[in-house]
Amino acid sequence: MALPPCHSFFQFFVNEKYEISLQLYQRSGDLFLGVPFNIASYSLLLLMVAQVTGLKPAEFIHTIGDTHIYSNHLEQVKIQLQREPKKLPKVTLNPDIKNIFDFRFEDISLENYEHHDPIKGKVAV
Numbered sequence: 001m002a003l004p005p006c007h008s009f010f011q012f013f014v015n016e017k018y019e020i021s022l023q024l025y026q027r028s029g030d031l032f033l034g035v036p037f038n039i040a041s042y043s044l045l046l047l048m049v050a051q052v053t054g055l056k057p058a059e060f061i062h063t064i065g066d067t068h069i070y071s072n073h074l075e076q077v078k079i080q081l082q083r084e085p086k087k088l089p090k091v092t093l094n095p096d097i098k099n100i101f102d103f104r105f106e107d108i109s110l111e112n113y114e115h116h117d118p119i120k121g122k123v124a125v
Contacts, residue, residue: 006030007038012049019058022046029064032073032080033121038062044091044108051093052100070124079119089113 006028013021024042029035043060050057069077094107 006034007042010042010045014055015058018055020046020050020053020055021058021061022049023061023063026062026064028066029068030073030124031067031069032077033123035062035064035067047091047093048097048100048103051095052098072124073121076119076121083116086114086116087112 007024007026010022010024013023015021022042022045024038026035026038029038039060039062042062046057046060049055090111092109092111093103097103097107
């Protein structure tokens, strides 16, 4: 393992309207490289669990103990902060999937995904 996992655990909550939320607890978060990936992957997990349980996805809640920007990423973060945000894409899952372990890459589609040019950064640790 190159780096110890920063995300510690997650939990689901179902409210009285049959909506499901996911809260991620993370001990540490590299705001430039790691956190965006964590947000995307756990949000996708929420959508997948909602589908196979027949619940409506509600919200993703992210709690981070030590959120940081490494000094070797400061210039990249400045570039990122100057960019105009794009519209969020739509995630569509294969509606035939009823078991969480049956999802495959091809069962997930991202529609209307717009992006800026990549900003490269080296893992700091």
